[in-house]
Amino acid sequence: MASAPAGQIIDTYWNGAIEAQESLPPSIPRPQLWHWHDWTDQTWAYRSELYEYVAADTVAMHAVITAPLNMPADWWTSARTALQNITTIDTARVTVQPGFLAWAMPRYLGISASDYTALPWAPAHGDFHFANLCAPALRILDWEGWGLAPAGYDAAMLHSYSLLTPDVANRVQHELAHLLATPAGRYAELTVIAELLDAAEQGINRELTEPLRRRAATILGRSAVAAGGSG
Template identity: 35%
Template sequence: MELSLDLSTVAYGNDGDTAGYATSEGTWLRVQWRPRWRLAEQAWTGAEAASVLRGVARPELLRSMRWADQDRDVVWKAEELTLIGSKAVAPNGTPTADPGLSDAWWVSLKTSLTALAAHPTGRVGMGQEHLSLRIAEVYGGEVATVVEEWTTAHADLHWGNLTAPDCWLLDWEDWGAGPRGLDAATLWGFSLGVPALADRVLAEFADDLATRSGRLAQLLFCANVERAFRRSGREMPFTGPAIEAGKRLLSELPA
């Protein structure tokens, strides 16, 4: 089957190595490339591996193909997925105003994340070593970072990977095991520039975020934000609130 691409619909990935297009068949084509030495990375097979997930609102992978580019020494992959009609809540991942999501939207998100959390996997979305190193890099040894509860997570759940008015979860490159509450903590962090939205995330996912693992996941987000700010000096809507939240979380988590 041949597909024609609507070039006006192009959406580029944040790292510049993916592009997506609506097709003449009413589907979505995602094209990506990797140098050969990166083909072993789990992100390369994320959409394929996500095909086993049930009860999660996500695009379905219909077919894929790969081909080698000898001249550039890279491998290309094209994945045809079901087309999601709803748009990203915030294409850059960070809302600047309350998006006014319905109660049904929140129920759908919680249903998807609950189903995902229960799914067994050998993939790693956020490992203990990385979490401990990043928190220690920013806060030193002020807090014990051993995670006691692990679930399966999307592991990149910002507002650019969620749609509305219907709630769909996009971009499944990084999914895998992570601390309980990782997805909720990430979404909370990217919401901090809009206090009402951050509070809604805290309320909807209170059971996960109130756990020690959930607090460590929140502290990880704050550490990443403060680290990035120290390096670049660039402020995002969530930068100041995240730095302040990090101080609070340090006082709540024992050393």
């Protein structure tokens, strides 16, 4: 079920699930969207969606990981395959707005997004964290925000949300090193960090603030990334 004030619908998120159903290949493990229905009243628009039932639980209840996880090797193999298949989708949808990065990267990281324009972008799930991933058989939920983002964005998000549990963060780095341990992957991490620091400033997952700053400092080769974008 989705709702939004009439006249204020953000198409990227409002239509994301439908466009995923129409665009994503069967090789990407996800619940099928079978039906949807729209209606409005004088001030609000509504959409109901009927999905295929998924019996498996999500890996975690929340995006921010605060306890160890023990995912088997074959789950990580499935995740790597799915992430590769996502990047092959043909789309003009955009998950990360360049204008936001032009504003947020100087503010939160003390860097300019224009320094990274030569690095590739690719289709991404856009909200790839353990609360949207099922196990033991991988299913990827919540496709509302998928679209183009810096290459490696999904792996970077999984890593950033795991920073409070170093063993999990280290496992993500190890299993997804082909995406993260590259110039593009480091830029993707900085992108996610800027987004999550902006969210933390608004009161969302504030507990990630210091780990995110420390991670950004490591990527940038600094001793610290301070609040407000000073390095």
